[in-house]
Amino acid sequence: MKIVVVGGYGDIGSCVVEKLTEFSSHQITVAGRDLKKARSICSSFKGYVGALQVDVENKATLTTAFENFDLVINCAGPFYKYGANVAIAAIEKRTHYIDICDDADPLPKLFALNAAAQRAGVTVITGMGWNPGISNMAVRLSADLLGDIEDVNITWVAGSGDSKGLAALKHTLHGITGEVPVFRDGKNAKAPAWSEMEMVEFPAPLGEMPAFLFGHPEPLTLPKTIKAKNIAVRGGISPLWNNKALRVIRSLGLTRSPNRIDSVASLIHRIQRVFSVGGVEHSGLRIDIVGKKDGQDRHLVFNMIDRIRTLTAIPCAIGALMLLEGLITRRGVMAPEMCLDPVQFFDRLSDKGVKIMREGRL
Ligand SMILES: NC(=O)c1ccc[n+]([C@@H]2O[C@H](COP(=O)([O-])OP(=O)(O)OC[C@H]3O[C@@H](n4cnc5c(N)ncnc54)[C@H](OP(=O)(O)O)[C@@H]3O)[C@@H](O)[C@H]2O)c1
Structure with a gap:
């Protein structure tokens, strides 16, 4: 074909x-x-x-x-x-x-x-x-096995030495800007991007990493077929100083429009090696699903680490x-x-x- x-x-x-x-x-x-x-x-x-x-x-x-x-x-x-x-x-x-x-x-x-x-x-x-992709399917599998799902937390951490794409960089700058979709108490909602930091454990070489609410599709698609109470997607970058740099770039208003993102992304892309200093060439994805089976509490975790x-x-x-x-x-x-x-x-x-x-x- x-x-x-x-x-x-x-x-x-x-x-x-x-x-x-x-x-x-x-x-x-x-x-x-x-x-x-x-x-x-x-x-x-x-x-x-x-x-x-x-x-x-x-x-x-x-x-x-x-x-x-x-x-x-x-x-x-x-x-x-x-x-x-x-x-x-x-x-x-x-x-x-x-x-x-x-x-x-x-x-x-x-x-x-x-x-x-x-x-x-x-x-x-x-x-x-x-993510989306493996993340959604992990929730699907868990929902089929558990029945009742309370919380879904999807977290990615990208090694800045891993992803090389200009488009992926633009996506990152867009995803930390404005408000992002979340699913809260069984309803679609919005929350400030790059807020509500949580520390999340990944396999080596990442280890424990901070992650922030990030603009992604899963909180919009999963509730179409899966009954859950809360769904959120968080993201973060390794090395840690990249997260601070992103916050500065956003606070300067450089991510406020697609045109501004195009300009700042092209600049960062040209000097991407600088942003990789101290980072790893691997990225991680972790999906935490909390629910119940036969009335008993269950916490399922899917964790993976590789090149994006x-x-x-x-x-x-x-x-x-x-x-x-x-x-x-x-x-x-x-x-x-x-x-x-x-x-x-x-x-x-x-x-x-x-x-x-x-x-x-x-
Ligand atoms: N779902 C997931 O799990 C997942 C994971 C990673 C990345 N992504 C997303 O996938 C996308 C690609 O990421 P990447 O790292 O591969 O970026 P990339 O290396 O910049 O690749 C983007 C590709 O799209 C082409 N392109 C851009 N504008 C185009 C246009 N107007 N017409 C035709 N082709 C065009 C580019 O070629 P030309 O510019 O030369 O046309 C290039 O081949 C990003 O949006 C990223 O956020 C999704």
Whole structure:
């Protein structure tokens, strides 16, 4: 089958292409604004990989490009900026769609496409990465096993020497700004970004790290199918001084608009090595789920540490392959926890070498 990966030569997109070529024999096309970059990366993958020029801000290039594909995978961020453009074009071309969207902003627009996607007979999955992605599926699995869920706390800590992407940096600056979605006492709510610090324990080399409320989609998608009381996403950066630097950048008003974020992100990206001083090349994700089984208190923990690109690309590739294998039959717009079988998903993650440490008795 034929898959196009938009943003396919970016930090995460290139790893998605690598994993798809490793796990399957589908024909892959790398798409982005720079055809030269798309072509030059093709030879580094095994199997047939082609190149295509698209600009996700230009609808005409998208609909022309998506002719004759079975699946569009969208890794072109930042998603708060590009919204639902690529999903709209995929639906128009009656092509299945998966993205790794980690901003809450595009969700209302994406879910408003549900009826159009159903009419087109396609599946649109948003947030198929590490978080959102593995995070949602850990909550799905726990909800299926426990029944009652009280609190969900999703926490990521990124090693500043790990993520290399400009778009990911813009996402970070956006996620610490303004108000962010949380789910409190069974209701959608907002809270100030980069507030309510908690210390969270990760495996070595991260150890105990501070994490702050951060703008992410999970508090909006999880309550659609999972009954919980409180859901929050926190984030943090290693080394610790990066968190202070982010607070200063925000307090100077440098993250107040997408244009300002573009400028400050480009500057930081050029001197990213400075921000890596004292940091590690690994990132961590921890999901804490507190609930009850048969009236007894339960606290389940999923903990993982690896490179972000690996932890994001493997679940994305697994979601894509499960969809193309016909294991996801639901049509319309959905988050991973609404359509993927959690046991199959975690079995496949483990088969592909993603190590998840679990604590807590079921
Ligand atoms: N869900 C998750 O778990 C998860 C995890 C990590 C990252 N992410 C998100 O994934 C996104 C990608 O991160 P990254 O680290 O890979 O960033 P990156 O290295 O900057 O990659 C972004 C890619 O998108 C392309 N792109 C940007 N603007 C475009 C446009 N207008 N038209 C077509 N292509 C465009 C870029 O190429 P050109 O600029 O040359 O066109 C590049 O290939 C970010 O938004 C990040 O927040 C999600």
